[in-house]
Every structure is written in structure tokens, then in C-alpha cells.
Amino acid sequence: MNVAPLARRPLGCLKTTLRQARQHKIFSRSMATEVQATTSTPKSPPSQGPDQNFYRLVDKKTKSVRSAFALYPQPLAAAGKPLSPPSTTNPVAALHEFQIKKLDPTGARTALFARTREAAKVGDILLVTHRRGGEPFAGVCLSIRRAGIDTAVLLRNHIGKVGVEMWFKVYNRNVAGIEIVKRRLKRARRARLTYMRKPKHDMGSVAEFVSAWRKSRRVFQTKGAKGKAGAAAGAGGKKKK
Secondary structure (H helix, E strand, C coil): CCCCCCCCCCHHHHHHHHHHHHHHHHHHHHHHHHHHHHHHCCCCCCCCCCHHHEEEEECCCCCCEEEEEECCCCCCCCCCCCCCCCCCCCHHHHHHHHHHHHHCCCCHHHHHCCCCCCCCCCCCEEEEEECCCCCCEEEEEEEEECCHHHCEEEEEEECCCCEEEEEEECCCCCEEEEEEEECCCCCCCCCCCHHHHCCCCCCCCCHHHHHHHHHHHHHCCCHHHHHHHHHHHHHHHHHHC
């Protein structure tokens, strides 16, 4: 007796049905909560500001204040003058500008590393003089980090046949002066000349360029200064005799 086999539904279809039913239940529950929230809580007017100078973030589940951000109160108006609108500038940038004006009142340091043609660029040989004494440090400028009050330059030189690199902050009070000893002939195509650390592109010591630069500066001395120096030397020789 031939009996037709029972038609069995595959297990995959049952899983699909259960998944669809679960998604439908979650969707209907979320729609119901949204309708209740819109009907129960009225919308506050957009012009209303935060109470007690605080912006509150309320947790959706626990309905408690998760965090709050305080606002600085506006300055009181002077007699007969309306209140000025709150400033929208970045407070960090304003602080940097105030510090730069205090440390560089003439604006010479800012102009030396500004994005202009006359300013110092990477590849130039710079000489940094310290205010606390010590020997000035000269080297090739490998990088210029423009970061407001933290603007700094990276110089590389060879001391005793050993490569030495030093960072100098432009607005540091201990830095008495930064001078350009020699400019690069062509503009560098990179912002950081880190390839000059390799022996193939290493410039080596810059003592020759610094000595030539100092000799060229002595040429422009006046004759009166030279005469005074010679007279002082002659008077010293006579005293010794």
C-alpha cells in the first residue's frame, strides 16, 4: 500500500515567522510610547532659555538629570547702555591672543613665523640666543609648529659629528632672539624636512655659515666704533709697558 509522505514545513520558515512577529511587536510598542509622549508632555517654546543658567540632559529611561552644563551669566548693563550680545568667539583662541600680546608686544616674533614671504621657512638656518646666557644654538629648521602660544621650531645641527635636534618655543621668555643666518635657495615642497636626517641629505654642521654671517655683520660697523676699540686697545698696551 503506497502512502503519500507527510508534507513537512521546513524549520527555516518557522524562524522567519517568529522573527517577523517579534519585529512587529517591538514596532507597535515603540509607536505607542511615542504617541503617549507627544500627548502627555507639551512642547516648550524655543525662546525659553535654561532655568538657573543650566542646560540639563535628562535620561530617557530613569527620567533623571544625567549631566548639566553651566552658563556664564551675562555682564550687567551700564547706566543707560543696553546689554551687549554674548560673544561667540573661542575662549581658548582669545586666551592665546592675550598671552601672545603680553609676551610679544612688538609683534616681531609673530611676524618672523607668519605665512608671508619675508618670514622664516623650513630649510632656513636659524640662530637662537638664550636670555640666561650660554652658547647660542644654530641649525637647519626642519619643522615649524604653529599652535598659537605654543608655536615652536625644530632645529638640527651637528655637534662633535653627532646630529642634535632641539625644539625652541618662539614665545618663551628665555629666548632672547631668533635670527635668520641663511635662507634656503628654493622653497621646500614639504612642511617637515625629516628626510634631512638621512646621511644622503644631511646638511652636517652649520658652523661655517654662522661664522660667515657674523663676519658679514662686522663689515657694517661704523668707523667710530672701530676707532674707539683701537684707542682702548692702545691704552691697554701702554699701561702694560
